[in-house]
Amino acid sequence: MAAEAARAEGPPLPGPPGGRPRQICSRPYFVVLMVFAHLYVLNVLGLLLFVHLSAGDGPGPGPPPPSEPGPRGDALPRREGIKVGHKQKVELVPNKVHFMKTLSLKPLLFEIPDFLTEEECKLIIHLAQLKGLQKSQILPTEDYEEAMEMIEISQMDIFNLLDHNQDGQLQLREVLTHTRLGNGRWMTPQSIREMYTAVKADPDGNGVLSLEEFKQLNIRDFHKYMGSQKVKMSDLVRNSQHTWLYQGEGAHQVMRSIQQRVMHLTRLPPEIVEHSEPLQVVRYDQGGHYHAHMDSGPVFQETACSHTKLITNESVPFETSCRYATVLFYLNNVTGGGETIFPIADNRTYEEMSLIQNDVDLRDTRKNCDKGNLRVKPQQGTAVFWYNYLSDGEGWVGDLDEYSLHGGCLVTQGTKWIANNWINVDPNKRRQLQFQQEMARYAKEGDEAQNEWTVDKSYRNVHVEL
Amino acid sequence: MAAEAARAEGPPLPGPPGGRPRQICSRPYFVVLMVFAHLYVLNVLGLLLFVHLSAGDGPGPGPPPPSEPGPRGDALPRREGIKVGHKQKVELVPNKVHFMKTLSLKPLLFEIPDFLTEEECKLIIHLAQLKGLQKSQILPTEDYEEAMEMIEISQMDIFNLLDHNQDGQLQLREVLTHTRLGNGRWMTPQSIREMYTAVKADPDGNGVLSLEEFKQLNIRDFHKYMGSQKVKMSDLVRNSQHTWLYQGEGAHQVMRSIQQRVMHLTRLPPEIVEHSEPLQVVRYDQGGHYHAHMDSGPVFQETACSHTKLITNESVPFETSCRYATVLFYLNNVTGGGETIFPIADNRTYEEMSLIQNDVDLRDTRKNCDKGNLRVKPQQGTAVFWYNYLSDGEGWVGDLDEYSLHGGCLVTQGTKWIANNWINVDPNKRRQLQFQQEMARYAKEGDEAQNEWTVDKSYRNVHVEL
Numbered sequence: 001m002a003a004e005a006a007r008a009e010g011p012p013l014p015g016p017p018g019g020r021p022r023q024i025c026s027r028p029y030f031v032v033l034m035v036f037a038h039l040y041v042l043n044v045l046g047l048l049l050f051v052h053l054s055a056g057d058g059p060g061p062g063p064p065p066p067s068e069p070g071p072r073g074d075a076l077p078r079r080e081g082i083k084v085g086h087k088q089k090v091e092l093v094p095n096k097v098h099f100m101k102t103l104s105l106k107p108l109l110f111e112i113p114d115f116l117t118e119e120e121c122k123l124i125i126h127l128a129q130l131k132g133l134q135k136s137q138i139l140p141t142e143d144y145e146e147a148m149e150m151i152e153i154s155q156m157d158i159f160n161l162l163d164h165n166q167d168g169q170l171q172l173r174e175v176l177t178h179t180r181l182g183n184g185r186w187m188t189p190q191s192i193r194e195m196y197t198a199v200k201a202d203p204d205g206n207g208v209l210s211l212e213e214f215k216q217l218n219i220r221d222f223h224k225y226m227g228s229q230k231v232k233m234s235d236l237v238r239n240s241q242h243t244w245l246y247q248g249e250g251a252h253q254v255m256r257s258i259q260q261r262v263m264h265l266t267r268l269p270p271e272i273v274e275h276s277e278p279l280q281v282v283r284y285d286q287g288g289h290y291h292a293h294m295d296s297g298p299v300f301q302e303t304a305c306s307h308t309k310l311i312t313n314e315s316v317p318f319e320t321s322c323r324y325a326t327v328l329f330y331l332n333n334v335t336g337g338g339e340t341i342f343p344i345a346d347n348r349t350y351e352e353m354s355l356i357q358n359d360v361d362l363r364d365t366r367k368n369c370d371k372g373n374l375r376v377k378p379q380q381g382t383a384v385f386w387y388n389y390l391s392d393g394e395g396w397v398g399d400l401d402e403y404s405l406h407g408g409c410l411v412t413q414g415t416k417w418i419a420n421n422w423i424n425v426d427p428n429k430r431r432q433l434q435f436q437q438e439m440a441r442y443a444k445e446g447d448e449a450q451n452e453w454t455v456d457k458s459y460r461n462v463h464v465e466l
Numbered sequence: 467m468a469a470e471a472a473r474a475e476g477p478p479l480p481g482p483p484g485g486r487p488r489q490i491c492s493r494p495y496f497v498v499l500m501v502f503a504h505l506y507v508l509n510v511l512g513l514l515l516f517v518h519l520s521a522g523d524g525p526g527p528g529p530p531p532p533s534e535p536g537p538r539g540d541a542l543p544r545r546e547g548i549k550v551g552h553k554q555k556v557e558l559v560p561n562k563v564h565f566m567k568t569l570s571l572k573p574l575l576f577e578i579p580d581f582l583t584e585e586e587c588k589l590i591i592h593l594a595q596l597k598g599l600q601k602s603q604i605l606p607t608e609d610y611e612e613a614m615e616m617i618e619i620s621q622m623d624i625f626n627l628l629d630h631n632q633d634g635q636l637q638l639r640e641v642l643t644h645t646r647l648g649n650g651r652w653m654t655p656q657s658i659r660e661m662y663t664a665v666k667a668d669p670d671g672n673g674v675l676s677l678e679e680f681k682q683l684n685i686r687d688f689h690k691y692m693g694s695q696k697v698k699m700s701d702l703v704r705n706s707q708h709t710w711l712y713q714g715e716g717a718h719q720v721m722r723s724i725q726q727r728v729m730h731l732t733r734l735p736p737e738i739v740e741h742s743e744p745l746q747v748v749r750y751d752q753g754g755h756y757h758a759h760m761d762s763g764p765v766f767q768e769t770a771c772s773h774t775k776l777i778t779n780e781s782v783p784f785e786t787s788c789r790y791a792t793v794l795f796y797l798n799n800v801t802g803g804g805e806t807i808f809p810i811a812d813n814r815t816y817e818e819m820s821l822i823q824n825d826v827d828l829r830d831t832r833k834n835c836d837k838g839n840l841r842v843k844p845q846q847g848t849a850v851f852w853y854n855y856l857s858d859g860e861g862w863v864g865d866l867d868e869y870s871l872h873g874g875c876l877v878t879q880g881t882k883w884i885a886n887n888w889i890n891v892d893p894n895k896r897r898q899l900q901f902q903q904e905m906a907r908y909a910k911e912g913d914e915a916q917n918e919w920t921v922d923k924s925y926r927n928v929h930v931e932l
Binding site for chain 2: 080083084105346347349390398399
């Protein structure tokens with residue numbers, strides 16, 4: 001009976017007893033069949049497409065090989081250093097091979113020669129000059145003295161704050177580590193000693209302040225002395241001029257193209273690179289420098305990132321720039337000096353206090369660049385790239401990498417031009433993703449309403465025509 | 467008309483002019499419809515399954531997060547260190563959480579407390595004692611002198627080989643670095659000086675051999691002196707006893723279970739871990755030591771691995787053990803000494819010659835364990851795990867990690883028991899894969915023919931009953 005029923009050529013079977021004609025024979029059933037077939041094809045195609053997209057651009061389905069990890073969900077791919085001196089191929093532009101050499105593992109730091117062409121370097125300098133540069137740091141004003149007197153903090157608290165090793169004495173390096181005391185002025189063992197003499201803080205002249213000596217010191221005298229000192233640009237932490245160049249939609253083709261290369265170099269997702277700070281172009285004249293610093297700060301539970309702060313609308317006590325990675329370009333060959341120094345790169349351990357030993361401050365890029373661990377000589381077109389933060393081991397941003405401390409050595413002859421691309425990522429993943437969603441929404445609304453200002457809302461204050 | 471056609475309740479439409487009853491109304495069409503529906507469901511399920519499997523065990527579709535990379539094709543997953551002191555959860559056994567702490571990045575080295583229970587440690591010691599241990603290194607025999615005289619190499623060649631810095635003089639450390647000269651004896655600055663005196667090699671007694679002094683030296687005198695010296699166990703590179711315990715099919719449940727944990731710890735594929743060396747159990751009695759060494763050698767184009775050599779059947783001039791990773795277990799608490807020393811862990815640079823400075827040889831674990839960078843104290847049940855090779859940046863084994871230099875410090879009191887699991891991987895990927903295929907084939911044939919010896923063919927010489 002079943003065999004009979006399956007025969008294709010037979011006449012329509014009789015309907016069920018006492019019923020209407022069997023609905024299997026109706027035209028509507030044909031329609032259902034066709035809809036089913038279409039659904040089938042569409043679903044299979046959809047799933048195949050999904051599998052393909054999940055697998056990235058690999059040769060076949062399956063996750064990408066580790067050497068070329070595509071964006072995996074929300075995770076941030078991170079380049080591997082392997083070991084100092086290791087060279088790996090990177091594909092930045094079509095039909096050209098670049099090599100990326102590992103310079104250090106702590107911080108994870110690479111050098112890429114010929115990242116920019118000579119013409120591109122010249123163009124960036126030209127654009128920056130057209131736009132105009134401003135001093136990176138200004139001389140202390142008269143307000144300083146007043147401002148300092150407003151701060152309410154007891155003398156004993158200051159002592160405890162400075163006494164890092166809690167031995168009841170202030171060594172020179174303990175005072176030096178807190179350069180904020182200097183209001184942008186760079187403090188040296190020499191300048192501290194001079195200050196001690198001026199305010200009669202260290203009668204025995206041993207460079208160490210005992211608790212007794214500190215108690216007798218009038219903090220007001222200290223501020224008065226600081227306010228009275230004539231300060232030159234070379235006495236500041238940073239002696240350079242800079243400007244910002246926009247790289248987003250509508251920017252110069254070269255600026256756009258550099259952003260693309262930075263994406264390929266860092267392998268960070270476009271939505272992160274595109275919503276990072278504009279390109280900073282910096283000029284150091286002869287005598288210019290930038291004492292060693294970190295490009296971003298430590299992140300605590302309560303710390304906000306400058307780039308996500310506006311969006312997430314949280315009020316927080318601390319803020320930092322959350323520059324996950326730095327890509328620094330050398331735009332010219334410097335006649336003398338101007339190296340980038342990483343004083344403690346690949347040091348076995350990090351100890352803030354050991355940066356200053358026997359009156360030698362390794363952070364001082366006017367005096368001690370020859371004593372640092374790693375010095376990169378400017379070479380036109382070369383890029384150096386490093387991570388300011390470690391991985392958290394879960395594919396996101398972890399702790400600040402203290403070994404990323406770096407500075408610009410004294411330019412002894414000629415001018416030095418560099419540019420910085422910072423990639424901003426919020427170590428708080430939720431905030432970063434919220435920021436990206438908002439930026440995508442603004443961009444979309446902007447497209448619709450032709451509101452150009454929304455494209456780079458978070459940096460609109462620095463977005464002038466270039 | 468289309469609306470009418472789509473109505474479900476209507477009577478069968480008239481057939482086409484002059485035709486048989488429309489086949490859309492036939493029972494066979496119903497069958498086709500059902501087959502289609504089944505195919506659809508099966509295909510969708512199949513594709514979903516494929517997507518799921520491609521994505522590993524992640525919470526949803528998509529590649530796995532980087533913190534838990536599944537095996538990706540042929541690539542070797544590698545644990546991340548993040549930074550010294552970083553702790554990460556590892557899942558080794560069900561319902562128990564272990565923590566893995568990063569001890570150094572160069573080499574990439576971790577510590578996992580409570581990897582083994584006290585009972586497991588005791589059982590391993592018991593099994594090793596049942597099997598019996600043998601001296602790890604034997605005292606030099608009479609054959610030494612003869613063997614050395616057989617080697618045909620000119621005195622000038624020896625000089626050039628030893629003169630590392632090519633300054634035309636042999637410093638003590640240049641002679642010390644080539645410990646092979648000592649035939650398993652550990653050479654110290656003191657023993658070299660004694661030898662110089664005995665063979666009158668260094669008349670001016672400054673510890674440096676000039677080319678002139680070396681030329682006048684009769685190499686035969688040197689060998690005679692070496693052959694005549696009474697050597698104690700404590701004068702050797704390695705002063706311990708050891709045996710091997712099988713972990714494959716049919717082994718003690720604890721031995722099997724430890725191998726499983728090693729797989730979870732290292733995330734290396736079962737086919738690699740299962741075909742690695744058996745567990746080595748080592749006993750150091752009071753006075754025992756193992757001067758600093760690397761567990762595996764450098765790999766050149768011409769170098770073969772001990773484990774793949776038999777299979778690939780290539781004749782090669784060099785051979786090394788190709789121990790990609792070491793997992794070392796502490797089986798007891800040592801009363802005095804017996805730490806594992808990594809003398810140059812996380813050093814900024816590696817320079818073979820700087821291991822010996824001012825007559826201090828950092829590799830000497832009887833004298834200089836206090837001067838090394840990282841010292842791990844034995845703690846019963848704790849495992850330490852490190853990579854002897856770097857990554858090649860393409861998901862496979864790269865260069866030897868010279869920072870993996872390590873040794874066992876002098877046991878000053880009591881006995882020290884440890885065990886080593888070495889994971890063997892051929893840096894030549896083709897050879898490793900060929901080896902795995904062959905091992906799989908042997909295992910299959912073995913199953914069929916009940917030939918127990920085929921299970922672990924490459925280590926059958928060390929596979930006794932345990």
